[in-house]
Amino acid sequence: MTAPIATPEIPAQRQNLAFTLYPYVKSPDQEAVARRHPVVVVGAGPIGLAAALDLGRQGVPVLVLDDNEGIGEGSRAICFSKRALEICDRLGAAGPMLEKGVVWNLGKVFHDDRLLYEFNLLPEAGHAFPAFINLQQPYFEKFLHDTIVAVQAAGAPIEIRGCNRVEAVTPRTDHVALDVMTPDGPYRVEADWLIACDGARSPLRGMLGLGFEGRVFEDNFLIADVRMTADFPTERWFWFEPHFKSGASALLHKQPDDVWRIDFQLGWDIDRKAELEPARVRARVDAMLGPEVEYELVWTSIYTFQCRRMERFRQGRVIFAGDAAHQVSPFGARGANSGIQDVDNLCWKLKLVLEGMAPERLLDSYDAERVHGADENILNSTRATDFITPKTPVSKLFRNAVLDLAATQPFARSIVNSGRLSVPCTYDGSSLNGPDCENLPARTRPGSPVPDAPVADGWLLQALGGGFTLMTFDAEAPEVIKAHGVIVRRLALTATGNAALQARFLGEAPAAVYLIRPDQHVAARWSRYDETAVRAALARALALE
Amino acid sequence: MTKPLSGPRWPARWRWSEPMLTLTPNLSNPDESYARLIAAHEELSEAESHAMNARLVLILMNHIGDERVLAAAMAVARPER
Numbered sequence A: 001m002t003a004p005i006a007t008p009e010i011p012a013q014r015q016n017l018a019f020t021l022y023p024y025v026k027s028p029d030q031e032a033v034a035r036r037h038p039v040v041v042v043g044a045g046p047i048g049l050a051a052a053l054d055l056g057r058q059g060v061p062v063l064v065l066d067d068n069e070g071i072g073e074g075s076r077a078i079c080f081s082k083r084a085l086e087i088c089d090r091l092g093a094a095g096p097m098l099e100k101g102v103v104w105n106l107g108k109v110f111h112d113d114r115l116l117y118e119f120n121l122l123p124e125a126g127h128a129f130p131a132f133i134n135l136q137q138p139y140f141e142k143f144l145h146d147t148i149v150a151v152q153a154a155g156a157p158i159e160i161r162g163c164n165r166v167e168a169v170t171p172r173t174d175h176v177a178l179d180v181m182t183p184d185g186p187y188r189v190e191a192d193w194l195i196a197c198d199g200a201r202s203p204l205r206g207m208l209g210l211g212f213e214g215r216v217f218e219d220n221f222l223i224a225d226v227r228m229t230a231d232f233p234t235e236r237w238f239w240f241e242p243h244f245k246s247g248a249s250a251l252l253h254k255q256p257d258d259v260w261r262i263d264f265q266l267g268w269d270i271d272r273k274a275e276l277e278p279a280r281v282r283a284r285v286d287a288m289l290g291p292e293v294e295y296e297l298v299w300t301s302i303y304t305f306q307c308r309r310m311e312r313f314r315q316g317r318v319i320f321a322g323d324a325a326h327q328v329s330p331f332g333a334r335g336a337n338s339g340i341q342d343v344d345n346l347c348w349k350l351k352l353v354l355e356g357m358a359p360e361r362l363l364d365s366y367d368a369e370r371v372h373g374a375d376e377n378i379l380n381s382t383r384a385t386d387f388i389t390p391k392t393p394v395s396k397l398f399r400n401a402v403l404d405l406a407a408t409q410p411f412a413r414s415i416v417n418s419g420r421l422s423v424p425c426t427y428d429g430s431s432l433n434g435p436d437c438e439n440l441p442a443r444t445r446p447g448s449p450v451p452d453a454p455v456a457d458g459w460l461l462q463a464l465g466g467g468f469t470l471m472t473f474d475a476e477a478p479e480v481i482k483a484h485g486v487i488v489r490r491l492a493l494t495a496t497g498n499a500a501l502q503a504r505f506l507g508e509a510p511a512a513v514y515l516i517r518p519d520q521h522v523a524a525r526w527s528r529y530d531e532t533a534v535r536a537a538l539a540r541a542l543a544l545e
Numbered sequence B: 001m002t003k004p005l006s007g008p009r010w011p012a013r014w015r016w017s018e019p020m021l022t023l024t025p026n027l028s029n030p031d032e033s034y035a036r037l038i039a040a041h042e043e044l045s046e047a048e049s050h051a052m053n054a055r056l057v058l059i060l061m062n063h064i065g066d067e068r069v070l071a072a073a074m075a076v077a078r079p080e081r
């Protein structure tokens, strides 16, 4: 469909790699005539790695192509949400993330030199994972890659090829052809299905001539990660119009390894090169931390932010995920966190389609559900960005009125928006949702992610795992149901003496039966087991209807 | 599924009901209240007055609370375009 990019530069190893993980090795494919692979993933960022891990663990052969040989330096994402960690846990990668990450709950919001108020994320008790951890993105990616290496050793069919840059994609009726450039020259591969995880600038999107509509925020943010041993507390500090004048807003947030994320809002008309001069950056940081604090600049960068998405995430046999499909401003930590949820939503569907157990239109539900998720994230991060960087004099007037009132009036604190932190989305209205049952709690209605809870030998989400599950609470049901070629395993639970299960899944009801999808979202629920109803709901969740 | 979100979404149960914004006379002492509003701005600079008005809107908005009433009030207040 598209011609190869004009100048076929040879992909070379990027200079600043935090970790070299998949050095270039010549593949036999390069000598062959366009070998066919069931799934090719383009891009080994966090989303491409998670997709490869999810598919590979389920036995689906997956080839990942990346134009580098590892993870670039510089942190980008630092806040990883509970749902992203739960998904990584299903993928076997969350342990080291939790161990390395910094857990935080407290936040402080300042205006000028005034502390307006403090907030506590107050995580609900009875979850395996905290609301958030802070972890540098390269570690997050490294832990995903470590897990890939471990499952590869156990036979998972995952292959990652470094220095393999995709230069053209040609969609055909039953496959996609890819032109790939390597240090040994070009070659061709074919994919039954292509997952494009090639980031916000997505060359694949461009090659297919697809749009990426949305809003650009006319503001620049200077990110400085500094290493220091100062004992600031492990809290999120956010300043509107800080007295130290280093930016129109500022953020200070702890990461592992004594590194702190500092973020200054610089405005639109700036000289980016001059602002990145170390002396200039230091002047701003000094003003914030005080001249006596010693620190080392680990990484600096200037960003502008966009909120936008593709109109459709599925384009025939090419499926977009992560930043390639949607981009948000970082206020609210919804970028990588939502990309991980894309993977969670997509991989089980793709596996069933590849195995012929579900029709291709099951993948249209990926599009519908994750577009819904992206819209929710875009709405939230657009609102946060508008509050942080008011666009008109009157919006600034109201913003500052909110901040003034917030110092004394609790109601105004609920309006202050320095980022509504990422929470998973509920697929209300999805075509995969089956019947709901009155009287059961709203938070676990069809489409919602199953909330974690303590169970006899650990945690509910760990007990659920990654297949279709019939979760019964004080209700009878067969241990295994086979229908439409799929096996549904029963997870028998009792809410007796378990207040968390009672509140999250039963409410006032004495018993309930839930059909859970492989991505741990509720498909349907009933007051008791009924074989016909479960078979019908399963058919619906497989898009067989 | 759902359409791209533009404005806030209304819960279904609100959609067909009449907004309950009071536009009939409701002040117990209109002259007194109006004089108080004007007096509250005395000796404020224009910028201070605008800031005060903004705070006042937010306080009253919170007092009203109901999204439908607020939306109806904004629609009445906004000049036609």
Ligand SMILES: Cc1cc2nc3c(=O)[nH]c(=O)nc-3n(C[C@H](O)[C@H](O)[C@H](O)COP(=O)(O)OP(=O)(O)OC[C@H]3O[C@@H](n4cnc5c(N)ncnc54)[C@H](O)[C@@H]3O)c2cc1C
Residues within 6 Å of the ligand: A042, A043, A044, A045, A046, A047, A048, A065, A066, A067, A068, A076, A077, A078, A079, A080, A137, A164, A165, A166, A167, A197, A198, A199, A200, A202, A203, A204, A223, A303, A321, A322, A323, A324, A330, A333, A334, A335, A336, A337, A338, A339
């Ligand atoms: C300052 C900042 C702070 C952020 N903070 C957070 C946060 O706290 N929490 C959060 O969840 N998110 C955050 N984000 C967002 C997060 O960084 C992104 O959402 C995330 O990196 C997206 O991952 P990805 O895998 O989709 O894309 P990327 O990480 O961009 O990966 C794309 C990959 O594709 C490869 N590639 C590109 N083109 C080709 C090609 N033609 N051939 C082969 N390979 C190719 C690239 O080399 C790269 O490895 C932040 C972002 C920024 C900028």
